[in-house]
Amino acid sequence: MPELMAMPERLMLQQASTAVPKEPQSSSKVCAQPTATKAQRRFLTSCEVDGEVFRVGDSAYALEEGQTYKDFEDERELCELCGKVDKQAKGRRGQAIPLLECGKCLRGFHSSCLAPPLSSIPEGEWLCADCVAGRPAASRHAPRNPRLLFQAARLGMVRIEKLWEIGGTARFSGRWYCRPEDTETGRQEHHTARDVFLTELRAEEELDCLLRPVAVCAPSELDQQPQGDVFVCDHQYHTGCAVFRELDAPHEDRGDPLLLDEGGSQSESEEPAFSPTASSKHARGGRRRCLQGGDDWQTGRKKQIVALGAAEAPAGCRARAMTPLEGARAALALTAAPRSMPCREQERAEILRFVEEAVAAGEECLGQCLYVAGVPGTGKTATLHEVMRQMRAQMEAGQAGSFRYVEINALRLASPQHAYVHLYRALTGKHASPAAAAEHLEKLFSEGGNGDSRRVTVLLVDEMDLLITKKQQVLYNLCEWPSRRGSRLAVIGIANTLDLPERLMPRIASRLGSRRVVFQPYRREQLQAIVRRRLSDAGVTDTFDENAIKYAASKVAAVSGDVRRALELCRKAAEIAEEQQHSSAATAVPTGAERTKHGNVTMGHVDAAVTEMFRAVHMQLLGNTCRLEKLLLAALVMETRATGRQDAVLGKVQQRLRFMCEARQEPIPHIGDVVSAAARLGAKRLALCDPASLRLRMQLALNVDVDDVVHKLRNDQTIPWLAQMNL
Numbered sequence: 001m002p003e004l005m006a007m008p009e010r011l012m013l014q015q016a017s018t019a020v021p022k023e024p025q026s027s028s029k030v031c032a033q034p035t036a037t038k039a040q041r042r043f044l045t046s047c048e049v050d051g052e053v054f055r056v057g058d059s060a061y062a063l064e065e066g067q068t069y070k071d072f073e074d075e076r077e078l079c080e081l082c083g084k085v086d087k088q089a090k091g092r093r094g095q096a097i098p099l100l101e102c103g104k105c106l107r108g109f110h111s112s113c114l115a116p117p118l119s120s121i122p123e124g125e126w127l128c129a130d131c132v133a134g135r136p137a138a139s140r141h142a143p144r145n146p147r148l149l150f151q152a153a154r155l156g157m158v159r160i161e162k163l164w165e166i167g168g169t170a171r172f173s174g175r176w177y178c179r180p181e182d183t184e185t186g187r188q189e190h191h192t193a194r195d196v197f198l199t200e201l202r203a204e205e206e207l208d209c210l211l212r213p214v215a216v217c218a219p220s221e222l223d224q225q226p227q228g229d230v231f232v233c234d235h236q237y238h239t240g241c242a243v244f245r246e247l248d249a250p251h252e253d254r255g256d257p258l259l260l261d262e263g264g265s266q267s268e269s270e271e272p273a274f275s276p277t278a279s280s281k282h283a284r285g286g287r288r289r290c291l292q293g294g295d296d297w298q299t300g301r302k303k304q305i306v307a308l309g310a311a312e313a314p315a316g317c318r319a320r321a322m323t324p325l326e327g328a329r330a331a332l333a334l335t336a337a338p339r340s341m342p343c344r345e346q347e348r349a350e351i352l353r354f355v356e357e358a359v360a361a362g363e364e365c366l367g368q369c370l371y372v373a374g375v376p377g378t379g380k381t382a383t384l385h386e387v388m389r390q391m392r393a394q395m396e397a398g399q400a401g402s403f404r405y406v407e408i409n410a411l412r413l414a415s416p417q418h419a420y421v422h423l424y425r426a427l428t429g430k431h432a433s434p435a436a437a438a439e440h441l442e443k444l445f446s447e448g449g450n451g452d453s454r455r456v457t458v459l460l461v462d463e464m465d466l467l468i469t470k471k472q473q474v475l476y477n478l479c480e481w482p483s484r485r486g487s488r489l490a491v492i493g494i495a496n497t498l499d500l501p502e503r504l505m506p507r508i509a510s511r512l513g514s515r516r517v518v519f520q521p522y523r524r525e526q527l528q529a530i531v532r533r534r535l536s537d538a539g540v541t542d543t544f545d546e547n548a549i550k551y552a553a554s555k556v557a558a559v560s561g562d563v564r565r566a567l568e569l570c571r572k573a574a575e576i577a578e579e580q581q582h583s584s585a586a587t588a589v590p591t592g593a594e595r596t597k598h599g600n601v602t603m604g605h606v607d608a609a610v611t612e613m614f615r616a617v618h619m620q621l622l623g624n625t626c627r628l629e630k631l632l633l634a635a636l637v638m639e640t641r642a643t644g645r646q647d648a649v650l651g652k653v654q655q656r657l658r659f660m661c662e663a664r665q666e667p668i669p670h671i672g673d674v675v676s677a678a679a680r681l682g683a684k685r686l687a688l689c690d691p692a693s694l695r696l697r698m699q700l701a702l703n704v705d706v707d708d709v710v711h712k713l714r715n716d717q718t719i720p721w722l723a724q725m726n727l
């Protein structure tokens with residue numbers, strides 16, 4: 001329901017000047033928001049300021065320092081040729097001739113000023129003579145309309161992500177857009193005059209700093225937009241890491257250093273909005289991005305603010321405080337980026353040294369490859385992310401040279417060759433086919449091909465073993481490019497197998513394998529320390545009985561050193577304890593006070609969590625397998641552990657099965673039975689396999705967690721000797 005929130009202007013001015021420190025030129029005033037009043041925020045979905053409606057999700061021009069609305073009173077562009085706005089047509093009616101806009105440089109021309117003059121406005125896109133000839137198309141006149149001012153870096157543009165009203169003032173937070181010129185690689189051939197990139201830099205100010213909404217659309221939607229204030233955006237640009245990313249690219253990991261200063265939903269508004277001194281210097285051109293916060297910008301607007309739609313407050317923004325158990329659950333969640341990573345200090349230092357050396361070497365950065373290995377859940381990715389976050393902080397503090405950081409997860413690639421596509425896109429913001437991208441990268445990493453970028457690129461390739469192809473060309477390129485003079489590229493590969501370099505051709509192995517960091521599986525005490533640290537970082541150490549943590553750690557350490565399982569188990573235990581607390585509160589026994597005191601997670605809860613985790617459907621399916629299927633699973637686990645690959649050829653698995661049976665004096669199963677047992681595992685979705693027609697050439701891979709399989713096999717009563725096997 002519309003609601004009027006206009007306040008007397010005098011009052012508003014007072015408010016603004018008390019909220020703002022006295023020095024009028026200080027840029028820090030943008031950040032100096034009184035946080036004490038945060039509780040009274042009312043979130044809005046849209047808001048009207050003097051007739052302009054701004055919605056969440058809209059983009060808008062934002063005034064830069066020193067600009068006022070008065071500056072935009074006459075936005076009419078001048079004709080590039082005659083330098084005038086209006087021109088009376090010679091002849092009968094004497095009406096103004098509109099300016100014709102060049103589709104590339106966006107400058108305006110009177111149709112009658114052109115040589116030869118155009119008698120009618122052309123249909124579709126029209127290009128000026130400079131653009132047709134490929135000449136630089138700089139305007140001779142100072143731009144007057146916002147679109148050209150933005151392109152001349154004299155006006156900002158933001159995307160509004162939140163709108164709220166506080167004390168009669170409407171405020172917004174959002175992110176800045178930048179132009180191709182503001183990126184590390186600068187304006188490139190494929191950029192059009194309308195291309196913009198959404199950056200990670202946040203803005204938070206009064207809504208009054210926004211001039212008016214603009215349309216920002218995907219390239220494919222451009223045709224449906226009216227001319228004028230329209231921009232095209234299909235990539236984000238991270239100014240800190242100087243890399244591009246598809247606008248809607250999925251990102252899962254909260255620890256991803258690229259996501260650091262995106263407006264996180266929980267921490268929003270605690271962290272200062274973008275401070276122009278800190279991060280903008282990394283954006284090329286070091287443009288000072290500061291929203292007007294003084295008194296002068298209020299001239300020209302009456303500040304009639306109308307809140308149009310009130311929004312539900314975002315979850316968590318006004319939520320009640322978390323209970324300790326909820327806090328514990330959140331701290332143990334796998335998606336939470338750990339604040340600190342105990343037990344990995346040495347590995348971390350080694351990786352940090354590698355990156356520091358590569359970045360410091362700059363031009364001389366030659367042949368830098370690092371191979372990081374370790375079984376799943378040993379903190380490889382998390383440690384790397386932490387190192388990169390630290391490097392970024394160093395870079396921003398001016399303690400380390402600038403670098404670019406690109407991350408590729410081979411699991412998410414459509415094919416190994418798509419690694420090229422991803423890397424090329426990150427460096428240039430451009431999409432290309434795998435073959436074309438490989439060609440461009442080849443040039444880029446050859447001498448002088450990297451343009452005038454002085455930054456070293458640090459490339460992280462997660463799950464690197466998935467990039468193995470028949471000719472190993474992708475891996476070869478990724479490991480060879482860094483050794484090119486002037487490539488300024490350092491590559492870090494992560495994989496689960498220790499011997500990946502040894503499985504590669506010697507020319508790759510020599511490059512990748514020379515520097516390694518190995519992550520050993522966590523031992524029981526380490527798992528314990530990690531869980532404990534996560535809890536203490538969140539300030540909820542005493543939610544867990546010491547014995548409960550110890551018990552959970554030993555349960556997990558008995559099967560694997562995968563910290564994920566330890567965290568999951570403890571999280572589940574906390575969940576169970578919480579449920580118990582709720583149900584006992586509901587029955588309202590007067591011992592409530594005592595209950596909360598003892599409402600800790602105990603060994604009993606961990607035990608319940610173990611049972612629950614192992615009650616999952618696939619665990620039941622595992623329990624219902626026949627003897628041969630069980631033996632086959634055991635052989636498959638051993639084979640994949642030995643090769644470090646996820647899949648195995650049935651022939652090899654069958655060989656292991658035979659040795660196993662021979663050693664235990666079990667009857668050796670017939671090959672046909674083995675093939676059909678494999679097909680049955682496939683049908684139950686416990687394993688992935690090719691058609692059974694391939695027989696022993698069939699590829700087989702586990703489709704369930706290997707630790708679950710091992711747990712089941714070790715505890716199998718019907719084949720007790722499996723417990724002694726080295727699974």
Ligand SMILES: Nc1ncnc2c1ncn2[C@@H]1O[C@H](COP(=O)(O)OP(=O)(O)OP(=O)(O)O)[C@@H](O)[C@H]1O
Nearest residue numbers: 334338341342376377378379380381382530563564
């Ligand atoms: N030392 C540690 N302290 C705190 N949390 C940790 C530690 N090691 C790992 N974790 C957490 O465990 C989870 C798994 O870690 P990570 O993804 O880094 O493992 P990984 O070795 O890369 O495994 P994979 O090979 O399966 O990707 C993450 O949520 C991470 O935050």
Ligand SMILES: [Zn+2]
Nearest residue numbers: 079082110113
């Ligand atoms: Zn003219």
Ligand SMILES: [Zn+2]
Nearest residue numbers: 102105128131
């Ligand atoms: Zn032009």
